[in-house]
Each structure stands twice: as structure tokens, then as C-alpha cells.
Amino acid sequence: MATQNVLNNKIFSGRGDIALTGVKFVNTTSFNMINGTTDIYTCPAGKRAAIYNYSGQNNNGTSQTIQVKIKVSGTYYPLIINSTMTANASGIAQPNCIILEAGESISATTNAANITYVGCAMEYDASCAMYTSKVLNLTSGNNTIYTCPAGKKAVLLDNKLTTYGISSTPASVKLYNGSGGAVVHQVYLVNSGGSPATTNQFFSNTGTASAALLTVSLPAGLQAGDFVSVNSASATAGQFCWINVMETT
Amino acid sequence: MSNQNAVNNYLKMLPGVVSLPNVSYPRATLNNSIVGDNDYYTCPAGRRAMILNGVYSNRNASTNTVIINWKTGGVYYKLTTSASFTVATNTATTNTVQGSIILEAGESLSVNTSLVGLNASSSIIEFDSTSNVRMVRATSIVSGDNTIYTCPAGKSALIVPYGGEPFYAGGATSGSLSIVSSSGLTPNLTWYMIPNGGSKGNNNIIKLLTATNASFRNYVSYFSQMNAGDSIVMNTSATLANTQVLLIVCEV
Numbered sequence: 022m023a024t025q026n027v028l029n030n031k032i033f034s035g036r037g038d039i040a041l042t043g044v045k046f047v048n049t050t051s052f053n054m055i056n057g058t059t060d061i062y063t064c065p066a067g068k069r070a071a072i073y074n075y076s077g078q079n080n081n082g083t084s085q086t087i088q089v090k091i092k093v094s095g096t097y098y099p100l101i102i103n104s105t106m107t108a109n110a111s112g113i114a115q116p117n118c119i120i121l122e123a124g125e126s127i128s129a130t131t132n133a134a135n136i137t138y139v140g141c142a143m144e145y146d147a148s149c150a151m152y153t154s155k156v157l158n159l160t161s162g163n164n165t166i167y168t169c170p171a172g173k174k175a176v177l178l179d180n181k182l183t184t185y186g187i188s189s190t191p192a193s194v195k196l197y198n199g200s201g202g203a204v205v206h207q208v209y210l211v212n213s214g215g216s217p218a219t220t221n222q223f224f225s226n227t228g229t230a231s232a233a234l235l236t237v238s239l240p241a242g243l244q245a246g247d248f249v250s251v252n253s254a255s256a257t258a259g260q261f262c263w264i265n266v267m268e269t270t
Numbered sequence: 271m272s273n274q275n276a277v278n279n280y281l282k283m284l285p286g287v288v289s290l291p292n293v294s295y296p297r298a299t300l301n302n303s304i305v306g307d308n309d310y311y312t313c314p315a316g317r318r319a320m321i322l323n324g325v326y327s328n329r330n331a332s333t334n335t336v337i338i339n340w341k342t343g344g345v346y347y348k349l350t351t352s353a354s355f356t357v358a359t360n361t362a363t364t365n366t367v368q369g370s371i372i373l374e375a376g377e378s379l380s381v382n383t384s385l386v387g388l389n390a391s392s393s394i395i396e397f398d399s400t401s402n403v404r405m406v407r408a409t410s411i412v413s414g415d416n417t418i419y420t421c422p423a424g425k426s427a428l429i430v431p432y433g434g435e436p437f438y439a440g441g442a443t444s445g446s447l448s449i450v451s452s453s454g455l456t457p458n459l460t461w462y463m464i465p466n467g468g469s470k471g472n473n474n475i476i477k478l479l480t481a482t483n484a485s486f487r488n489y490v491s492y493f494s495q496m497n498a499g500d501s502i503v504m505n506t507s508a509t510l511a512n513t514q515v516l517l518i519v520c521e522v
Binding site for chain 1: 293294295296297298299301302322323324325327329360362364387389391392393394
């Protein structure tokens with residue numbers, strides 16, 4: 022096992038604010054998948070698994086598609102829009118990283134055989150406070166995506182699971198709209214004791230298109246009780262929302 | 271196993287090179303700005319704070335004109351590379367500060383808005399002021415040569431490029447050496463990196479900026495390692511009041 026110094030910072034957790042224990046890198050490449058959905062990797066008990074990079078390689082002779090998803094309790098939730106790969110080319114220019122809990126899987130759906138998923142995962146102990154806060158299906162109205170726990174501070178992580186600075190894409194709230202129709206969304210960053218309002222609103226739109234991914238930049242440090250809320254105009258299932266966070270004392 | 275923070279490194283650095291002691295991520299949010307200056311984060315005693323990313327969301331029914339400022343000694347310096355920027359109604363913008371900055375205790379991050387209704391949030395990393403990562407500041411800028419920084423004896427130094435990432439793989443696209451000013455002048459600026467024992471010359475010019483608008487932030491993209499005695503020198507064609515020249519270094 023690699024030493025703490027090597028693993029703690031180089032890839033994840035930005036400036037080494039938390040110590041990741043029980044770290045293990047896992048090759049999650051799945052060669053020449055079937056036409057359909059393939060469950061590629063499942064996070065083992067007692068662990069979390071950071072899915073920090075992935076791509077698709079189309080070894081089929083014609084243009085094909087791939088969509089990477091997580092599987093939670095038997096249901097699939099897309100992490101990216103359906104990505105087209107030309108013949109014998111790779112795809113997924115911008116993977117959306119996520120951290121699995123025990124029992125959750127990373128999966129991919131393709132529309133043809135002979136497509137390879139190339140991915141990396143890093144397992145670490147589930148006691149480490151770096152994880153993805155997920156709301157699998159938004160309801161109509163305000164949905165709390167993440168609340169900083171009592172006695173903690175938190176920082177929202179960027180799309181590469183880091184806290185890096187201004188040269189990278191900022192930390193963000195991610196939402197895949199699989200409801201089948203356009204849905205109006207708003208995003209709020211609310212201080213402890215407050216409630217979603219115009220004074221803490223950071224995003225609004227006139228509709229997130231169906232089968233589209235919404236990314237809302239929200240670089241932020243949170244104190245205990247602070248929370249992120251997403252308002253949805255629809256109760257239709259399939260609106261999957263997540264934030265990557267790291268908690269410190 | 272080392273405990274939290276004991277083994278921390280610095281951004282994308284090679285492991286174990288530089289430690290940022292007692293890292294934390296403070297809340298830095300602004301809810302519903304007032305017209306004028308809004309100080310929304312102040313670095314506490316004994317700490318430094320590197321300003322990372324920010325988002326500025328306008329909930330006013332009219333377009334808001336915004337300036338991001340660094341407040342030090344009661345004076346506001348523009349961190350943006352223009353006089354101001356605008357944020358339309360119900361939109362947000364990010365990445366408006368070209369280059370990172372490190373606050374010392376008592377200094378603040380601030381935004382000046384033309385209207386109420388701006389919400390802001392910034393990602394900031396706080397660490398103990400004992401760290402060997404710091405922002406060098408030169409405040410008395412006179413016409414001619416100004417030595418901004420000399421690497422101390424027994425040390426080597428790294429000029430931290432854009433985004434506070436010393437080993438930023440994508441290259442330094444902005445912000446390594448910067449000047450914040452409200453002098454209103456338009457001087458010619460020439461930056462040099464002079465090796466130990468050497469002298470200023472055409473063979474060690476980093477960058478020449480002509481007719482620089484010294485009313486806001488200007489920067490030069492540069493990243494380098496320095497040996498003891500190496501110096502960064504800025505030559506200016508005019509004495510500049512209300513000016514600070516900045517670079518972030520980590521010394522090892």
C-alpha cells in the first residue's frame with residue numbers, strides 16, 4: 022500500500038486536509054462490453070470509491086454511444102449525457118467524477134458491442150470524510166442536497182474531486198435531468214438557520230432540458246448547518262443531483 | 271500514520287515538499303450586497319488565506335456592475351483586470367480574478383457593487399502564517415528599478431503560477447507577477463529575473479509592458495524556480511502611488 026504522503030494529496034483532497042486511509046487503486050476497465058448496460062465495478066463493504074476518471078473507447082466500426090451511470094439499489098442514474106464516439110475513437114471529453122458508497126456500482130450503457138470502458142477508481146475507508154452527497158430523485162420544491170454536519174466544516178469539490186483554485190473549473194452542483202421533460206431549477210447556498218431565498222440564490226433557469234446535464238458553479242466553504250438546496254418545478258422521478266464534498270474539523 | 275494536515279502538501283505539488291499547516295476552508299459568502307463596498311471575508315489572526323475561485327450571482331432586476339477588491343490597510347485594490355465587470359439579471363459569473371492572492375491577517379476580500387442584490391461565494395484556503403507559502407508585496411514603487419523579491423540565502427524559491435498550483439501542469443496562463451494600482455497612470459513596465467551576481471539586461475527580461483493602465487490589476491505570466499540571491503526586478507517609467515506589486519512564492 023502506498024504511503025499516506027503519496028496518496029493524500031496528489032490526486033484528491035486538494036491540499037491534504039484529510040487523511041485517506043485504506044487506499045487502494047482499482048482498475049475498472051471493462052473491455053468490449055455488450056450492447057446494453059454493463060455493471061463494471063461495485064464498491065465493497067466498508068469502503069468508498071472515488072471514480073475519478075473514465076472514458077470510452079469505441080472498437081466498433083461505426084459511430085456508437087456510451088453513457089456512464091451509477092447504480093444504486095438496482096436503479097441507474099446517469100453521470101453524463103449520452104456521448105457519441107466515432108468509429109475507433111474514444112469519447113467522454115469531460116467525465117463527471119463521483120464517489121460511490123458501499124454497494125453502489127459504476128455502470129455504462131452502450132448501443133453496440135465492442136465498446137470498452139476505461140476507468141480508474143480509488144477505494145478508501147468509508148470513515149474518510151470525502152464523499153458525494155446524492156439526492157437520487159428531486160421532488161417538487163426545495164431539496165436539500167447537502168448540509169454541513171455539526172462540528173464540521175466542509176468544502177465543495179470540483180469536477181475532478183479537488184479543491185483546486187481559479188485555474189480549474191470551480192466546485193459545482195451537478196444535476197442530470199432524466200425526467201423526460203424540461204424542468205426549471207434554482208440553486209441556493211444557505212447559511213445555517215436560513216432558508217432558500219433570493220438573497221442566497223446562485224442559479225436559476227427557465228428549464229433544464231430533458232436528458233441534459235446541469236452544472237452550477239458553486240465554490241464554497243461551509244460551516245456547520247450551512248446547506249445547499251436545489252428547487253425543482255417538477256416531482257417527476259429521474260432528476261439526479263449530487264455534490265462532491267470534503268469535511269474537516 | 272501521519273495525522274490530518276501533518277502530511278499535507280500544497281496543491282498539485284510533489285508530495286511532501288511544502289506544508290500548509292492547519293488547513294481549513296472558511297465560509298466566505300455575501301448575501302444581498304449593499305451599494306458600494308462589501309467586505310465578505312477577513313483573514314483571522316495568525317492565518318493566511320489563499321483566494322481561490324468565486325461565483326458572483328446577480329439577483330437584481332438590473333445589470334449589476336461589480337469590482338472585486340483586496341482590502342489592505344484600509345485601502346481597496348482592484349483584483350480584476352479591468353475597471354469592472356457586469357453581471358446581468360439572474361446570471362452568475364466566475365473566475366474574474368486573474369491570478370491568485372494570499373491575504374494576511376486583517377486583510378479582506380471585498381466586492382463593490384453598483385446595485386443591491388449581488389450574492390457571492392468564494393472558495394478560500396486558510397492556513398497558519400508560519401507556512402513558507404506567502405505573497406510578496408512591494409509597496410513603494412518609484413520610477414526606475416524596484417527589486418520586488420530576492421530569494422534568501424540558503425533557500426530556493428518557486429514562483430507560484432496561476433491558480434496557486436506550483437506544479438500546474440497546464441502552464442501559467444496568468445497572474446504570476448502582478449501589479450495592483452489606483453495610480454491612474456500608464457507607465458511602461460519591464461520585468462526582469464536577474465540571477466545571483468548578475469545585472470539587469472536584455473538577456474534576463476521576463477516581459478515588457480508598454481503604457482500599462484495602472485488603474486486596476488495587470489499581470490505577467492511567469493513561473494520559475496529561483497536560487498538564493500536571484501531577484502525579480504520591475505522597472506517602471508513613473509513613480510506609482512497607491513500601488514502594490516505582488517508575487518506568490520514558496521521557499522524551501
